[in-house]
Amino acid sequence: MTSKRRDEVLVGLLLLTAIVIGLGGTIWIARGGLSKGYSMYARFPWGAGLKQGQPVLLAGVQVGFVDEVKLIPDGTITVRLQVQKEHQVPAGTTASVKANGIFGDQLIALQPVRGAQGYMSAGDTIPVGAGSPTTDQLLTKGDSIAANVQALTDEARAQFVADGGVKDIRRTVADLTKLVAQLSSVAAAQSAQLTKTQEQLRRTLSSIDSVKVDSSVKNVQAMTASFEQLSRELRETNTKVQGVVDKVSNGEGTAGKLMNDPKLYARMDSLLAHIDALVLDINKNPRKYINLKIF
Structure with missing residues (x-):
């Protein structure tokens, strides 16, 4: 082997070693480094998408990682969380699985309760809270929505195109246009008739003779005076009749x-x-x- 060939092999080995050391160091640091921390547990249903090494966040701050995932036949998985010892999990905290980026990776989010009294101990099982939908769930929901939209589109196309719905709508719009035109014509005719009637009434009122009005007023006044005289006579007659009745009642005559x-x-x-x-x-x-x- 030539000297040049040997140098190339050594350089390649050094690069490979550096890459391995870098990856190992990164994983080691992510898992707490020299600080091993303490373990806590959580139980999630199958299909949570969890695996070893995924981050654990407490109120949005990374405090540990997923140390172990065990599949349980009852339809759940038991996850062991490795939490850094300088962080304590408040009592009442719930755990949920959330998406970590857009590439399908997951993380465990620990959501504490405000004003909690005390902390959970090492080895406790954190209750599971409501998790956010995963990317697969979102894609499945999107596919379902797209299928529903497609079904509605096909139905609308069948109703409005294949069954002549568009023609019916156009015919209805045309009929409505005719109806509006007829109503406008009727309204115009009624407006003209009303104007004519008002003009006739104005001419009739203006043609009334003021002398006739004065004469009618005098006749009304004379009739009023006659009614007043008749009323007085009736009152006098009533008085006389009442007097006669009183005399008869008193035994007079x-x-x-x-x-x-x-x-x-x-x-x-x-x-x-x-x-x-x-x-x-x-x-x-x-x-x-x-x-x-x-x-």
Whole structure:
């Protein structure tokens, strides 16, 4: 092997070693470096997309990483979180899986509660909160929405194009245009008729003679005076009649005595009865009372 060839091999080995050391150092630092920290746990459903080495954020600050992921047959995965020892997780904190970038990577977000009293201990299981939808879920939802939109578009095309819906709409618009034109014509005709009627009324009012109006007013005044005179006469007559009634009620005069004296009323009634009997007897036996002789 020539000296030049040997140098190239050495340079390549050095570069490869540097790359390996750099990657290893990066992973080592990301996992806490010399500070191992303490472990905590969380349980998520299958399909969370978690794997070893993914970051763990507490209120948006990276405090650790995913140390281990175990698949459980009951449909969940148990995740061991390695948290740096200088960070404590407040009590009441919840864990959720969130997207880390746009390339499908995930992270675990720890969301603390404001004003929490105390902290969780090492080895505790952090309760799971509501997570944000993953990229796959968003893509699936987008595909579903696109399919629904496509179905609606196909249905609209079938209704408006294949079944003649566009023609019906055009026909309806044309009919509405005709109707509006007819209504405008009717409104114009009514406006002209109203103007004509107003003009006729104005001419009629202007043709009324003021002398006739004055004469009508005088006639009304005369009729009013006549009604006032008649009213006075009626009041006087009413007063007189009321006086007569009062006298009769008080027993004054013949009529009053007749109405207020029971004995006199009885005598008058008896007298009328005798007169009726006498008239009846005269009608039956006129010769008894009338003796007429003709010589």
